[in-house]
Amino acid sequence: MGLIFGSGSFARYRVEGPLPEDYLEQFPERISRFTFRNIDEASEQERSAGWVNIMDMFDNRLSAMEYLKEPCIALSWRVDVRKVPSKALKRYCREAEEKIKESEGLEFLSRKRRLEIKERVQVELIKRVIPRAQTYDMIWNLPASTVIFGSVSNNLCDEFAEFFMQCFGLHLKPVFPYYAAFEVVRKEGMDPALVDSLRPSLWEVE
Amino acid sequence: MQLLERVGSTEFIGREFLAWLWFKSETGEGSFPLGEAGSVELWYDGRIVLQSDQDDRDEKVICLGDTSRSREARFALAERKAVTEAKIRLSIGDNEWSFILDATWLNFKSFKTPRVVQDDKEDPDGLFYEKFYLIEQALSALDAVFSSFIKLRLSADWEARELPALLQWVGEGK
Numbered sequence: 001m002g003l004i005f006g007s008g009s010f011a012r013y014r015v016e017g018p019l020p021e022d023y024l025e026q027f028p029e030r031i032s033r034f035t036f037r038n039i040d041e042a043s044e045q046e047r048s049a050g051w052v053n054i055m056d057m058f059d060n061r062l063s064a065m066e067y068l069k070e071p072c073i074a075l076s077w078r079v080d081v082r083k084v085p086s087k088a089l090k091r092y093c094r095e096a097e098e099k100i101k102e103s104e105g106l107e108f109l110s111r112k113r114r115l116e117i118k119e120r121v122q123v124e125l126i127k128r129v130i131p132r133a134q135t136y137d138m139i140w141n142l143p144a145s146t147v148i149f150g151s152v153s154n155n156l157c158d159e160f161a162e163f164f165m166q167c168f169g170l171h172l173k174p175v176f177p178y179y180a181a182f183e184v185v186r187k188e189g190m191d192p193a194l195v196d197s198l199r200p201s202l203w204e205v206e
Numbered sequence: 207m208q209l210l211e212r213v214g215s216t217e218f219i220g221r222e223f224l225a226w227l228w229f230k231s232e233t234g235e236g237s238f239p240l241g242e243a244g245s246v247e248l249w250y251d252g253r254i255v256l257q258s259d260q261d262d263r264d265e266k267v268i269c270l271g272d273t274s275r276s277r278e279a280r281f282a283l284a285e286r287k288a289v290t291e292a293k294i295r296l297s298i299g300d301n302e303w304s305f306i307l308d309a310t311w312l313n314f315k316s317f318k319t320p321r322v323v324q325d326d327k328e329d330p331d332g333l334f335y336e337k338f339y340l341i342e343q344a345l346s347a348l349d350a351v352f353s354s355f356i357k358l359r360l361s362a363d364w365e366a367r368e369l370p371a372l373l374q375w376v377g378e379g380k
Contacts, residue, residue: 003337004333004337007316007317009313009314009315009316010313011311011314012314054334055330069335074338141342148345152308152315174209174311176216176220176310177217177220177223177309177312178212178216178219180312180349180356181219181352181356184352184356184357188357190360195356198360201222201364202218202369202376203286
């Protein structure tokens, strides 16, 4: 369940750099280049990620610019992954190795040969795996230059920030306590160096 | 300085913020003005994670249940463990939100807004805007409280008044 339809977890970002003046012309093309594409079942592809409608994870056409919800751009980042279960891979590899040993009259197979078999079995099995789909909501408040992203996993957040940069050409900066403190000081017209001068105080004075 | 290095060297800011919030809510000062928007009330509710601020970084104390009655949580705080995660309830007027706030990244987990009554079939945009407004309202309120903390933390009042009171309250947990 995403942020809109239920409860969820999220990280916050600040978008660095100004919003392009022609974003209404520029973004539809950029978004459509990065919409979600289904994994081709006949391929060896293990993963696919891209934008879908925040209100409907199966809508990746976004034909009516449904993502433009003034003053926001709201999309879901859909990530489909298919992975061969490790035990199944092991079983099919062993069966394939036994067949080869029997047909070639071998007692042992070299490491190189076993790796080749593993790769071949992996390619055969991956086509039979149904992808697991996850969506992560993204709400970009354009005038505030803030983004909330529906995950707190460090790896996923890093990957998302990279994807966002590729799509929109803008960097995301995570809002963590130091950065949030820095923003407070800047808004108040205080010296930003004050934040750098902060030292732990709770346990220093006793 | 690299991002992760910066996050690590300044994580005490988030930890002190969570400890200060706990102190304020337990001493009847958990209400903060929001200007024209009225005021926001925050209190700890049900889950708190404490971790050594010094070397034993793997040692965690996780307390569930009624935080205000949790002697274990207060004892851990008095024993120099820092608050790294806490479940917080936030109320503005009749609306109430709950979430787990993380001290290192200021991330939100299990974020729940007040119930939204819009029908997503009839009016999907209405549902989006109501939810968005509720998320933004809570974030703005929390930002305002964080801002109050930072301004206080950078002022002379911190050393003169707030920190001694906070330390006294922490010490009472033993």
